[in-house]
Amino acid sequence: MELHEPPPRTRQPEGCLTVAIRVPLRIVVLVLVVPVRMAWDVLVATGRFLRDTVLRLLGRALLWAGTALFVRPLAGLWRHALVPVGRALARLGTVLVVVPAAWVYARVLSPVGHAVTWLLRGIATILAAAGNGVCTAVTWLARYLLVVPARWLYDRVLTPVGRAVARCARGLGWLLGMIGTGIGVALYGTLRVLLVLPALALWRWVLAPVGRFLAVVAYEVGDALGHAWRIAGRISRAVGRALATLFRWIFVEPLRRVYRTVLTPVGHLVRDAVLRPAAEGARVVGRAVREALAGARDTVRQARADLRRMLFGDPGQPAPVDRRELQRPATRSLGSSTTALTKD
Template identity: 60%
Template sequence: MDLEKQDAERTAPPAHRPPPRQPEAGEGCLVVAIRLPVRVVVLLVVLPVRLVWDAGAAAARWLGRAVFRPLGRALLWAGRAVFVWPLVGLWRYVLVPLGGALAWLGNLVVVVPAGWLYRYVLVPVGSALVWLYARVLTPFGHGVTWVVRGIVAVLATIGLGVFAVLARLARYLVVVPCVWLYTWVLTPVGHAVARCVKGLVRLAGMLVTGIGTVLYWITRILFVLPLLAVWRWVLVPVGRVLAVVGREIWDALGHAWRVAGYVSLAVGRFLRTLFRWVVVEPVRWVYTRVLTPVGHVVRDVVLRPAAAAAGAVGRAVRQSLASARLTLRQARADLRRVLVGEQHPARDENRREPIGGDTRTLGSRTTALTKD
């Protein structure tokens, strides 16, 4: 049933398979001449590969179902037994109690002394430092700041005067001569140099433009036009032919793969049918026509009589054992009676019913309850 389901799934066309490519209007005799040989060659190449692929896939499915899944379950159970359960036991019965003990010890050794040190040492020392900062260091700092501000103000006044004098001297000794030199000397010289440089740049640009134009036309005539002709009249037609050949090879591969799938399916069905008629049917016929009647005969002729005989022997043995136990019990009672004597059961004084001569008779007028 599984093989039939797999065959049905394989023969059914998948929903995502693209529709067959329609022939283009521009296909000529070259495409038609290439298509059939290419498809024949590709089919001869792809068919063994598809057969080997399908055989490997079937073997892999069988191995996964019959070998790897049970082996994986066994390895998973072994992994749990070897790693998980010991680690869980170690965590639950060793690490957790040890962690609790270490936490209690850490609390006792570290946390409690640290709390005591913070409460009775660090807090008083911090309070003393705060008082020292607020009552001593802050007033002293304010005084030092006032003194420094006065000194800075005096120095700033003196520095401003000196800076004004130096600024006047720098203006009349440095700035004014530099401005005159820049205005009446450097500016005219710079303008002349700029005009010369501009003329040289324009001349160099004209030379570069002429050389570039000459090189452009030389490059165009010697390289670009030949390459363009090779591209247009050689590479493009060859590329189109190669594109047609590649497309046909790709389509031939897809077509050959599908055809090889149908061939592989037919071969698989043939091999399954052959295996069924060569192995399964003879084995079933031998089991149905030979082994089952022989088994019934052995059951009716040998096993059932043997079971009945064994049951009879068992019943006889049980009866013999019961008779032996009864005989042994009687012999033990006779021996006790010979050695000890006949023992009567003790009379129960509290019983409600009278015993022996105390019982009521038809000729008496009293009962056991009103006799006394």
């Protein structure tokens, strides 16, 4: 299967105004952006160095300090003080409040509530019966004293008057609509001649060309800033690499050579001539001190035993106990002399 590559993008022909704006604008923007990009790269490198060397260690130290000073004490306070106190208060509240309240509810309030409910139900039943009669009488009086006269008044008087008023309102609305339409047409023609046509001419012959010019300038400024930022980044990287190489040649390499040729042999010499003999001597001294302490402990233990023997005498020796198993009698056989026939 053949892969069809997309056709190359054709650049639109550019006018002389665009080219005349682009070249000097890019030069000026590059001169202005290079110091800003170099300062930005320096700040980024400094921030990374501080983050890796100072802020991370400071954060770990603050985390450890916060854990040691706040988290662990608060956790211990919660676990060993607040939780037992809360449990004790809960038990005390259960004994002093919940149990008496439950007893009062079950033994006092519930019977009183049932009695009051029964009494209110009886009163409500009586009132409902009386209310039904009163409502029936009031409904009959309201029907024949209010509803029937109001319906006759609506059908015979208000409906014809409302229809006449509606017809008058529709005629007045049509007349006002015609007057408003004429006034609107006249105002539209006047405003179109006085405002719309001049504004359209201003937009077409003044504002649109100026806007296109400003759009071209803004696009070229943004494009120039992008090119300048990228070129400044390359320049900044080149300058940084040159400074890093110079720093390595001036400081790092001499220090490395001094470390390899001077400090490492001196360190090995100090280790072999001083530190190892000192460590061996320290081990010998430590061994002698441990042996001396062991001898002193044995001496003190013997002296304490002698003193106890002088004061209380020798402890009695326990009687020996024969822990051997009991021997069972030998099994009788024909050759044994324990039988009655072979017994002497």
